[in-house]
Amino acid sequence: DAGVIQSPRHEVTEMGQEVTLRCKPISGHNSLFWYRQTMMRGLELLIYFNNNVPIDDSGMPEDRFSAKMPNASFSTLKIQPSEPRDSAVYFCASSFSGRGHEQFFGPGTRLTVL
């Protein structure tokens, strides 16, 4: 199994630009999570999907952030417009069933907003 796949692995962009991060969960997993990790705030859950439906988006910082899961094998996290404070490592994770089970994390996308 290929594990959770994220792209790109690194992204450098200018302030104000749109950024799209992509995730392919493990086949057969019905839950998908987007996290942000920074030194200051640690690992933060941004949004959680179950069966392609957003269940908990209380961690999404503001309207500049949006996430979609059009099908069971693909999700995107979009930031528009990006700001320097969005610089972080963004992880996607998937699990077999919900929050109460092991999560498999992708390698992350390191985002730098100049």
Next chain:
Amino acid sequence: QQQVKQSPQSLIVQKGGISIINCAYENTAFDYFPWYQQFPGKGPALLIAIRPDVSEKKEGRFTISFNKSAKQFSLHIMDSQPGDSATYFCAATNNNDMRFGAGTRLTVKP
């Protein structure tokens, strides 16, 4: 708001020593308590997990001790090795909620 308090923030242990990391939670409805290990430049990976029906779980050198009444659980790494140097996160979850600890950076000196 953080509902899982993890300590210490950082830990330095000599090779062969015991590493102990502690977590405390508030929500008694949590029913799954995993520990994740993260190496630099990598995503977290499940190390070991426990459910509240047992008080201890051991896998190799790694042991979780769980105290339901105190709402605390801890990770013990026996015979710590330099290769164990990583950041460790505890978590407390159920199907309705999930909280991560702030992480502990463990350094094992040769």
